[in-house]
Amino acid sequence: MESVEFDEAEQVLVAAVRVRRRDRDRCGVCRRRCPRYDAGRGRRRWRALDLGTVQAFVEAAASRVRCREHGIVVSAVPWARHGAGHTRAFDDTVAWLATATSRSTVRQLMRIAWPTVGAIITRVRADIDARVDRLAGLRRIGIDEISYKKNHRYLTVVVDHDTGRLVWAAPGNDKPTLAAFFELLGPDRCAQITHVSADAAAWIARTVAQYCPDATRCADPFHVVKWATDALDQVRRQAWNTARRQPGGSNKDRRGRRASAGAAQTMKRARWALWKNPQKPQRSPTPQACLDSQNRPPPLPRLPAQRRTPARLRNRWRSR
Ligand SMILES: [Zn+2]
Structure with missing residues (x-):
């Protein structure tokens, strides 16, 4: 550290530094020690x-070296990645924020342009990929597809259930897309996979059967709960239709339109109550409470037994 000064013209704090002797004259790409070439474009x-609300900069000489492998390149500095205009800590903070918050928050908080956020993410990702093998030690994975561009395009994603991390993603939702993941994984690591969770898509099942024939295929809780919720809604519709055809099940409103009444009206409005987790306090009365309060025998015997199904399924998965 040579000096710390406040730049009145730019209203920023500048820390002038010098690279330690042992880190000097190293190639910016491979970090090998190389002969000095020239002073480059001087100080940068x-x-x-930031220090509070004041923007801060590190300033140092950016000399160039001649690397046997990479030619004439700007020499490496320990506080920043090669070719970066930001320090390593700044890059890492932006990359973390990008995973945890919205793009406009990152932009405003860090006072940078959105394309800069993209460039930083690319840089940090390349750095991590060089050090970490994301596909190492995979045992239990989940495969799913997510849509974007208003359901016109799809991404296939693979998560590691043991770490909860996203390990791979690629555009497309078909067999060749997923096959590319297993090809990347290689036969040895494919053989180590014990469990694969996915929805009921045939292309996923076929690809998994081809590459990991010994792995146990599981239905993931999200889809099981969704199927149960859809089935329950079908039963609710049937019950509603039965109820409104009974005497007093419907009446005509002022404009002559037929509207549900009594038990049929309760069933029609029960959709959200049925979806809710019964452990959470509910503001609106349950359909059962509505029926009981009217002091008549419940005309829909099939519903009470089935109404807790999605929540019960959800809890079953949680308890495992
Ligand atoms: Zn080099």
Whole structure:
């Protein structure tokens, strides 16, 4: 550290530094020690993390070296990645924020342009990929497809159930897309996979059967609960239709339109109550409470037994 000064013209804090002797004259790409080439474009600044609301910069000489492998390149500095205009800590903060918050929040908080956020994410990702093998040690994975561009395009994603991390994603939702993941994984690591969870898509089942024939295929809780919810709604519709055809099940409103009444009206409005988790306090009365309060025998005997199904299923998965 040579000096710390406040730049009145730019209204920023500048820390002038010098690279330690042992880190000097190293190739920016491979970090090998190389002969000095020239002084490059002189001193330059790297944006560092703000000090409160004041923007801060690290300033140092950016000399160039001649690397045997990479030619004439700007020499490496320990506080920033090669080719970056921001310090390593700044890059890491932006990359983390991008995973945890919205794009406009990152932009406003860090006072950078959105394309800069993209460039930083690419840089940090390349750095992590060089050090970490995301596909190492996979045992239990989940495969799913997510849509974007208003359901016109799809991404196939793979998560590691043991770490809860996303390990792979690619555009497309078909067999060749997923096959690319298993090809990348290789036969040895495919053989180590014990469990694969997915929805009922045939292309996933076929691909998994081809590459991981010994793995146990499981239905994931999200889809099981969704199927149960859909089935329950079908039963509710049937019950509603039965109820409104009974005497007093419907009446005509002022404009002459037929509207549900009594038990049929309760069933029609019961959709959200049925979906809710029964452990959470409910503001609106349950359909059962409505029926009981009217002091008549419940005309729909099939519903009470089935109404807790989605929540019960959800809890079953949680308890495992
Ligand atoms: Zn090099």
